[in-house]
Amino acid sequence: xxxxxxxxxxxxxVTAMKDFTAPFASAxxxxxxxxxxxxxxTGSVIELLGRRFILTNEHVLIDEKTGAERPNLxxxxxxxxxxFRMDRGFLSAPFPIDCAICPLPERVWETTQTAASIPERxxxxxxxxxxxxxxxxxxxxxxxxxxHFEHLLSGSTSYATQTMEETPAGLDERYFFALHHxxxxxxxxxxxxxxxxxxxxxxxxxxxxxxxxxxxxGKPWSPEEARVTGVVCRxxxxxxxxxxxxxxxxxxxxxxxxxxxxxxxxx
Numbered sequence: 001x002x003x004x005x006x007x008x009x010x011x012x013x014v015t016a017m018k019d020f021t022a023p024f025a026s027a028x029x030x031x032x033x034x035x036x037x038x039x040x041x042t043g044s045v046i047e048l049l050g051r052r053f054i055l056t057n058e059h060v061l062i063d064e065k066t067g068a069e070r071p072n073l074x075x076x077x078x079x080x081x082x083x084f085r086m087d088r089g090f091l092s093a094p095f096p097i098d099c100a101i102c103p104l105p106e107r108v109w110e111t112t113q114t115a116a117s118i119p120e121r122x123x124x125x126x127x128x129x130x131x132x133x134x135x136x137x138x139x140x141x142x143x144x145x146x147x148h149f150e151h152l153l154s155g156s157t158s159y160a161t162q163t164m165e166e167t168p169a170g171l172d173e174r175y176f177f178a179l180h181h182x183x184x185x186x187x188x189x190x191x192x193x194x195x196x197x198x199x200x201x202x203x204x205x206x207x208x209x210x211x212x213x214x215x216x217x218g219k220p221w222s223p224e225e226a227r228v229t230g231v232v233c234r235x236x237x238x239x240x241x242x243x244x245x246x247x248x249x250x251x252x253x254x255x256x257x258x259x260x261x262x263x264x265x266x267x
Contacts, residue, residue: 007187010134010160013211013221017136018158020223021207023078023116025156027140028060028203030070037083041202042139042156042232043075045104047117048258052104056203057233058092061100075102079114091257096175098233098245099253103261123254124208124227127177127246129163133212135179136160137232139201157201160209161242168241175249177230178241179206204232206244 026043041060046053054075062069073086092100109115129135138158164178171178208229214221231250234243 009211009215013134013209014136014158014160016223017160017207017209017226018138020226021136021138021158021205022156023114024118024205025078025138025140026054026056027076027156028054028056029074029076029083031072031074033071037072037074039140039200040070040073041200042204043102044203044205045077045115045117046101046123047119048254049262051261052109052117053101054086054104055205055231056100056102057231058094058098058100059233060203061086061090061092061102077108077112077115079112082111084108091260093253093257095233096172096245097249097253099231099250099257101254101257101261118205118228122227123251124229124247125251126248127208127229129208129210129229130213130216132162134160134209135162135229136207136209136226137201137204139204139232141200164241168236171236171241171243176233176243176245178236178243181235181242199235201232201235201242206230206232 024044024046026045028040028043029037030040031037041056043054043056043060046055061073074083075086076083086102088103088105090100090102136159138156140156159181161180164180167173168178205228207226209221209223210225210227211221214225228250229247230244232242233245235241236243
């Protein structure tokens, strides 16, 4: 396969995944009294046991320096410019899991006809991509977030990349894998703009597109083949890597979290 052919495959995968994941994405913000709203990170709408939740990182909702919940947390949904307060609380787990879920009330869900939830069947059992597989995530970078006319405007970035061939020093492979993130080498689909730095991407669901897997098997590919394979949780500025929690630990924690939600009467 030539380099041009490979790039064409990548463009096809990114274009399709960009449209496929748009309904799931959620920008998460907070507002300190007396200050402007600020983007905190990215979330995804997921569906478990017939209920919808916003999935993100714990450190998106809790200040790691103080251990306190960020004030006036809110989230957005596809298809509406409104933001919704996290007034029903959330459940979370600290590093290395660093995940959190927030119940999404039905009254909020009814405000949009565009948003959709990731069903449990699209969450992989394990992170097992084939070699050179195209991985994808959609997140909200802080550098693309601006307060304008009483609204926090945050544009999402769709990004396809691959796992690092060698495990970065100090990364615990038991929990994590690393993705390449090199802005100066990234190519934009429309040739305009640049790849933003990762702050704000925390909480993004990472998808194993299974594009290369289907290509090797001689099978037709569509974005419905893709599966969630992890959650972005850290940025390694020293080696331009994005750190992702493996889906095995995400699944295990979600089982615990939904049980706790049931005990609290949220299910």
